Amino acid sequence: MIEKGEILTLEDNKSYVVVSTTELNNINYVYLMNPENYSEFMFCAYDNEDGLYEVEDGELLQQLLEIFNNDLNKIVEKLQKVFGIHGIVIAHRVNNNTDEIKEKVLELIKNENNKTFKVVTKRADKKF
Numbered sequence: 165m166i167e168k169g170e171i172l173t174l175e176d177n178k179s180y181v182v183v184s185t186t187e188l189n190n191i192n193y194v195y196l197m198n199p200e201n202y203s204e205f206m207f208c209a210y211d212n213e214d215g216l217y218e219v220e221d222g223e224l225l226q227q228l229l230e231i232f233n234n235d236l237n238k239i240v241e242k243l244q245k246v247f248g249i250h251g252i253v254i255a256h257r258v259n260n261n262t263d264e265i266k267e268k269v270l271e272l273i274k275n276e277n278n279k280t281f282k283v284v285t286k287r288a289d290k291k292f
Contacts, residue, residue: 166194166210174216178204184235188227193219195232203257207232260289 166172170182180196183205187193191209194216198204207228210216219225240252258268269283 166192166216171199172196172216180204180206184232186228186231186235188231193228195228 166182166185168182168184171179172182173179174196178198179200181199182194183197184195185192192211194208194210196206196208207219207225208216209219219228236254240254243249243252256268256272258264
């Protein structure tokens, strides 16, 4: 059984941290993230026969994203009760491509019930 916090080295010789685990339709899934580059993440299924393999089905990926997003919301709720934590900000990383930024904002607005949002940027690339 793979547990949260474990570090796995995959065939690409990169190490990934197990961020979260879940079971869906009697199949175990893990959410993996490269601790050296947070933009490198993947969802994998695993079992004793086939080992660990990346999920590529779009509909299944969407289901897993929803499940793991709910886990994130539970974590945020717990952190909000910890004395000394002033604020929690969930950030989303996108490339410096205006169309990609627009897509991400529209996706987030569609999935949220928030009435307002804020964008904060630091432009190291002044050409953008």
